[in-house]
Amino acid sequence: MPVFHIPDDELVFPHPKFAEKDGLLGIGGDLSPNRLLLAYQNGIFPWFSESEPIMWWSLIPRLILLPESIIISHSMKTLIHARPWRVSINEDFNAVIQSCARIKRKGQQGTWINKLVYDAFMEMHQLGFAHSVEVWAESELIGGLYGLTIGKMFCGESMFASKSNASKYAFIHFVKWLQRHQFDLIDCQQDTPHLKRFGAELYSGTSFFDYLEKNKKHELSPVFWNVSNLENESNFV
Helix, strand or coil: CCCEEECCCCCCCCCHHHCCCCCEEEEECCCCHHHHHHHHHCCCEECCCCCCCCEEECCCCEEEECHHHCCCCHHHHHHHHHCCCEEEECCCHHHHHHHHHHCCCCCCCCCCCCHHHHHHHHHHHHCCCEEEEEEEECCEEEEEEEEEEECCEEEEEEEEECCCCHHHHHHHHHHHHHHHCCCCEEECCCCCHHHHCCCCEEECHHHHHHHHHHHCCCCCCCCCCCECCHHHCCCCC
């Protein structure tokens, strides 16, 4: 099956069911807000290094986490109840995305969060579609994550931790926040054992694409969350 050319002058994507087995769907286009929103609405996301053209992917089966189904380990429950750190939303998106870009990851050289991606997501944050979660040890940022809200779906992009369990701490609190705000699911994009330990499961293409169509009925509107003490609002009973 051929890899599609994504035109610069037309806001369109082929259906993600036509992606290659490795998930690659198309090459080209840009990272404008409207194109990114259209892509994520349809289960497509950009992923490419600085030296490569813009590449668009849709991995099937898709790893999905339902907020109400999150599994929290005994050790993380103990840490959460100790409340050693403060958790915020959108307090420092710039610091989170830069930290995600700098963190060294096993088996990876460099980062896919290049300048094009950085600039695009900073703009999406300013528009109210991209959000960050921060974990603070007093004034030090020690962990966090960021992603996009698309209707009632949160599309996770990346997370980092400079102290053990800090990204898990951010993720668990945020999942509980999404549950409170009646989000349907978290699109994990990549199939990873780490997220499966939280209860994420693989969805077939049919199930995932059916959900995406239902999600399009929700208004695609920005949200400007600004929460300074998320740990005070989370309920882990």
